[in-house]
Amino acid sequence: MSKPAWQFIVASLALLAVALLVGLIAGRPLAFVAAALALMLARHCVSLLRFDRWLRTRATRPAPDLKGLWGEVVAIVDRLYREFVRIVQQPDVRERFTSMGMEPLTPTPDQFSAEIREAVARWPAIVKAEGIRPQ
Numbered sequence: 001m002s003k004p005a006w007q008f009i010v011a012s013l014a015l016l017a018v019a020l021l022v023g024l025i026a027g028r029p030l031a032f033v034a035a036a037l038a039l040m041l042a043r044h045c046v047s048l049l050r051f052d053r054w055l056r057t058r059a060t061r062p063a064p065d066l067k068g069l070w071g072e073v074v075a076i077v078d079r080l081y082r083e084f085v086r087i088v089q090q091p092d093v094r095e096r097f098t099s100m101g102m103e104p105l106t107p108t109p110d111q112f113s114a115e116i117r118e119a120v121a122r123w124p125a126i127v128k129a130e131g132i133r134p135q
Helices: 003-026 029-057 068-088 091-099 109-130
Strands: none
Touching: 003 029, 003 068, 029 068, 068 091
């Protein structure tokens, strides 16, 4: 397990232990543990939303500065995406794609979604104009 993973686990357990201890002193251990868990969940939701926003625009935005496990996930995805772009941009790879009649692209998810929406809107008219029927 990586260092960020260990740090995350230790920090989470420490937060829960402190919440339990304070809850025992206050006479409401479950309420304090539930509050700590809600705080942890909120932190993960914020990180997940930042990660999702970056995934959708990663070609135009730098990777977000996330800590712990989310930081590790961002680093891995960023490294994979940069490696994918580097490979697709190599002349021999581009030539192989072109020889098969394909255009090598490295779109962002938003660009790819827009392309799919455009194709879905375009193809029904082509099928109808050509009189293509299901067999």
